Amino acid sequence: MLFGRSTPPEQAAAVADDVPAAINDLALQALTEQALAPTAAAPDRVDAPESRPIFTELPPMTIDPSREYLATITTPRGEIVAQLRPDLAPQTVNSFVFLANEGFYDGLTWHRVIEGFMAQGGDPLGTGTGGAGYNVPAEFTNEVAFDRPGILAMARANDPNSASSQFFITTAPAAHLTGQYTVFGEVIAGQEIAEGIPLRDPMTATTPGEEIIAISIEER
Template sequence: MSKTKQTRPKATPPPSPINVPVLITSLVVLGTFIGLGVLLAGRSGSLQAEQARTEPAPLTAPPLRNEMGEGVAPVTDTSMLDASTEATENEPVQTPLPDAAAREEHTMAYPAPPPMTIDPKKSYQATITTPRGDIVIRLRPDIAPQTVNSFVFLSREGFYNGLTWHRVIEGFMAQGGDPTGTGMGGPGYNVPAEFTDKILFDRPGLVAMARASDPDSAGSQFFITTAPTPFLNQQYTIFGEVMQGQDVVNSIPLRDPATATTPGEPMLGITITEGTSDE
């Protein structure tokens, strides 16, 4: 009988034993790297937070506020401001006197307004003589009796003789009657306002009193318009109107007393004539 050859299964090699020291070393190294990563991440976050605390916040413009503390929008349309500025510049103002000494030197010619001497039953005409010709004015005691009375008084006293047109603005008016030629002078007294709607600043050739901010501060300074000036209505006392010589008024040299280097053109004198109320 033949013998059957038996084969033995190959033996599986036993697993390698775990090297505990190496494993521990690897875990320690891995833990070290993880710890370093966490530490670096934490420091980066802290730096970003610190930077955020120290950087200034973006600036934002606060809203404008009025005196009541209410928010208002910034002004973007300056047309009203321009109109207001223009109206201020184009007013026949009498410059306020700087101090009491200047007031005494420049205006103390008469201690008080004159008594009423004009006759309301008569008509009055003023003729201003200038180097360019005469300006004939019809005075209006019917609408401004106190103003006409003062103007007639000063004219007859020779107060206006040799005074200048110290402020002349193109397309607006010619102003004179200041003994100082600066816009700061007067007769030493004031004439109360006599505003009216019976005659308005709707044409050139109207004669009115200049004044300071006080409506009752007119003195000797007057102006003659060279164009319609409706913004002066109910603001300045009209006491006359040009009958002849408006071309003379229009030709008076322009002058701004704030920048002028030479005196204004003079008035040679003012003559007053009177007649009956029917004339």
């Protein structure tokens, strides 16, 4: 699944060619066996490496699904602006907005970037094995297909309900992912920034991925 181990170059080619078997068996390995049951209670913070807060429970619903939310992801090369879709994935958008407003994503990296497929970030460990400390229930839909670049979705392990803080932006069509991952937004500006993120395999990299300087949220 879209977490953890990356695909070797020859296998990534199969991913780009939209071969579902290669996706499931090679490119999208599971993050971890750990799964925390989400609840609606207010989240508690616990200490994490480098003093980054990790939360123990799904945050309470604070967004208004009838409002418009824009997320601006600031990188060293420019900004990526995404229109969030609380109408499609209210719990996911609520969690993403909560983490962004808490500064959780500030200073993290794009830890896994596969050419012609996607850029993945949001892991506090930078290895593909970290999360926010809670899981977000799946909100899969066929209403928005992975048929174009710029789809913003949650990464997860094998369990459909194992999404946490890691997310990805597609850099090419990936139709085989439709209905398998929670789509919660789409890039409306700066897709060229997303497509220019340096490639990185977290299993072999010796330096950190490109930084996510900050993610800010605008409510309209």
